[in-house]
Amino acid sequence: MIGYTLMTEQAGPRELVAHAVRAEQAGFDFEVISDHYSPWLVEQGHAPNAWAVLGAVAQATERVRLMTYVTCPTMRYHPTVVAQQAATVQLLSDNRFTLGLGAGENLNEHVVGRGWPPVNVRHEMLGEALEIISRLFNGGYVDFVGRHFRVDSAKLWDLPSERVPVGVAVSGPQSVELFAPSADAMIAVEPDAELCRAWRTAAPDADRIIGQLPVCFDRDEHAAMARAHEQFRWFGGGWKVNSELPGPSAFAGATQFVRPEDVAESIPCGPEVKPIVEAVAKFQEAGFTDVALVQIGGKHQREFLDFARDELLPALRS
Numbered sequence: 259m260i261g262y263t264l265m266t267e268q269a270g271p272r273e274l275v276a277h278a279v280r281a282e283q284a285g286f287d288f289e290v291i292s293d294h295y296s297p298w299l300v301e302q303g304h305a306p307n308a309w310a311v312l313g314a315v316a317q318a319t320e321r322v323r324l325m326t327y328v329t330c331p332t333m334r335y336h337p338t339v340v341a342q343q344a345a346t347v348q349l350l351s352d353n354r355f356t357l358g359l360g361a362g363e364n365l366n367e368h369v370v371g372r373g374w375p376p377v378n379v380r381h382e383m384l385g386e387a388l389e390i391i392s393r394l395f396n397g398g399y400v401d402f403v404g405r406h407f408r409v410d411s412a413k414l415w416d417l418p419s420e421r422v423p424v425g426v427a428v429s430g431p432q433s434v435e436l437f438a439p440s441a442d443a444m445i446a447v448e449p450d451a452e453l454c455r456a457w458r459t460a461a462p463d464a465d466r467i468i469g470q471l472p473v474c475f476d477r478d479e480h481a482a483m484a485r486a487h488e489q490f491r492w493f494g495g496g497w498k499v500n501s502e503l504p505g506p507s508a509f510a511g512a513t514q515f516v517r518p519e520d521v522a523e524s525i526p527c528g529p530e531v532k533p534i535v536e537a538v539a540k541f542q543e544a545g546f547t548d549v550a551l552v553q554i555g556g557k558h559q560r561e562f563l564d565f566a567r568d569e570l571l572p573a574l575r576s
């Protein structure tokens with residue numbers, strides 16, 4: 259399936275809802291939303307609450323599947339709250355929602371003043387959160403005492419008729435081993451065939467492997483390259499780096515020597531269908547079942563969605 263990304267870092271809440279409606283009309287199969295407290299770079303300029311936007315999107319759309327890509331259920335949000343949010347969106351969307359979870363980024367989670375733990379601790383926290391959320395989805399009262407979380411007599415009073423599927427973001431063998439047994443879907447941002455094979459072995463019943471691909475469509479290729487550099491030069495740092503930096507100023511400093519041509523090497527830029535189709539094909543060849551596209555530039559969604567409807571989606575499906 260081909261999806262569309264509602265990127266909270268580059269558009270306000272009303273605009274995101276309008277983009278969601280147009281993306282459904284354009285023919286996308288599903289929509290994912292990022293869950294940020296801060297943008298990656300000041301130039302992006304936005305970070306509305308993803309869950310409030312999702313509630314509006316669930317009511318404004320009719321067909322597309324919805325998903326967080328991704329929520330961290332360990333610091334800004336307690337896992338009991340994430341479970342309640344997810345169940346509510348599933349009800350509002352008539353069972354179209356998938357809860358995408360990850361271990362988070364310092365950029366967003368440090369705001370609650372608890373520091374930023376090392377990756378092994380973050381994985382421990384995510385493991386406990388997954389257990390808590392799963393037990394709450396089972397119904398009934400939940401008590402839990404772990405190393406990182408406590409739950410006292412929690413219960414979801416409004417449960418959907420269909421259990422919320424859970425996807426987990428992974429980046430290597432350790433995270434696959436830890437989280438595949440607890441998840442319905444894998445989430446990753448690079449077309450890594452070895453990662454997909456490891457996931458299929460560890461979770462043979464999980465039916466979706468969901469990737470994400472940034473693109474910068476513009477009829478002017480040079481304008482596209484300039485915009486991708488301005489707003490997405492952070493992307494090439496890789497998640498081991500991107501998860502650690504604490505704010506937009508840190509990302510600006512870390513990417514000060516990245517050139518527009520460097521960004522264009524990894525992100526399709528310009529008016530052509532073929533580079534995007536080739537980039538999506540790499541995910542398919544690696545074993546992904548779904549790819550969500552990100553159009554870079556909050557003010558450049560309408561022309562991209564028209565392009566997707568008329569040219570891109572037919573080419574991808576052919």
